[in-house]
Amino acid sequence: MTLQIDKPLLDPYDYDFHEDPYPYYKRLRDEAPLYRNEELGFWALSRHADVHQGFRNSTTLSNKYGVSLDPASRGPHASKTMSFLAMDDPAHLRLRTLVSKGFTPRRIRELEPRVTEIATRHLDTMLEQATSGTVDYVDEFAGKLPMDVISELMGVPDPDRAHVRAWADGVMHRHVRAWADGVMHRDDGVTDVPPEAIEASLNLIVYYQEMVAERRKKPTDDLTTALLEAEIDGDRLTDDEILGFMFLMVIAGNETTTKLLANAAFWGHKNPDQLTSVYADPSRVPLWVEETLRYDTSSQILARTVAGELTLYDTTIPDGDVLLLLPGSGHRDDRAFDNPDDFVIGRDIGSKLLSFGSGAHFCLGAHLARMEARVALTELFNRIKGFQVDEANSVRVHSSNVRGFAHLPMTLEVS
DSSP states (O other): OEEOOSSOSOOTTOHHHHHOOHHHHHHHHHHOSEEEETTTTEEEEOSHHHHHHHHHOTTTEEOTTOSOOSGGGOSTTTHHHHGGGGOOTTHHHHHHHHHHHHSOHHHHHHHHHHHHHHHHHHHHHHHHHHTTSOEEHIIIIITTHHHHHHHHHHTOOGGGHHHHHHHHHHHHTTTOEEOTTSOEEOOTTOOSOOHHHHHHHHHHHHHHHHHHHHHHHSOOSSHHHHHHHOEETTEEOOHHHHHHHHHHIIIIIIHHHHHHHHHHHHHHHHOHHHHHHHHHOGGGHHHHHHHHHHHTOSBOOEEEEESSOEEETTEEEOTTOEEEEOHHHHTTOTTTSSSTTSOOTTOOOGGGOOTTOOGGGOOTTHHHHHHHHHHHHHHHHTTEEEEEEOGGGOEEOOOSSBOOEEEOEEEEEEO
């Protein structure tokens, strides 16, 4: 069953869709589980079972042209900035295995005390500002912590981190432009990367190139050095491969975690009864994180390219066509979850979560994202008694694949 109508049921660049995609997703699941958008040239799968199976089908559904619909991000060059996420096996397996030699669970575990210190430092600043009124939770906390954690991992010196974070922010808001009021907006209907984002990307790449060259001369105990030293049977990562992974961390590890932290705060604000148990018992923070990942996941849309041909719902999708997988829709599918439109901390989610993908391309940084969110929200709740989001002045980032806030002003009741 496919559906084509005059007004697109799914346009990843549409402002109204960004504000609330879930009514669109419901119609897709019910009326067009395999949807075709002729104008933008893609197909889309919206039901949970189909999205899950799509993630696991890494042979017919290829990653080699990248995972974004955006023209500048798609193509054979995608792996230069998306590393192994924009590759198929065997190239994907080789690179992922080498990177895993440095990016280990043990390294992430040992990082946790530093994550706590970084979170506490940013919280100190935010809570001090909160004594005199409204603070921007994204500007002061959620938007700073993830990139600073990545910089800590990579070995970026403290004095450089604000610059690196600013460049990363420029890359993250690659579908937006700055207005004079300082609020980030994407030009409605723009489907490509603005020059400002390209300039920020180049600055970041040059910085990381210099850092890799420095580590070759003088190794230290950081992820950059570990990647340089990673070796399997004489095979090592090239400098370009290391740079590609570092850039992937910025794009995939920074942006999505920032959005996760803000989405958790927003939906906690909208469902205060669900936070009562978290205030009483902060060990429930991971359950809050998991329900946020399900209810309003940062990563909403991921592209694949059909290799060969694929038949779904009695329709043959030709070789080379783009197929979008919609985890944001799958998480609201009542075929997979009871009362999926209710935000319920502690619900049974388990392996049905799609936020980190599934199969060969399961997110390598899932454990880092969960640890960061747990530490950040636990430290926050150890120091406040309540918060209220200023919804009227909250601003969403307008992106074709990521959902979350550019600004989330709130008042805090400090303990």
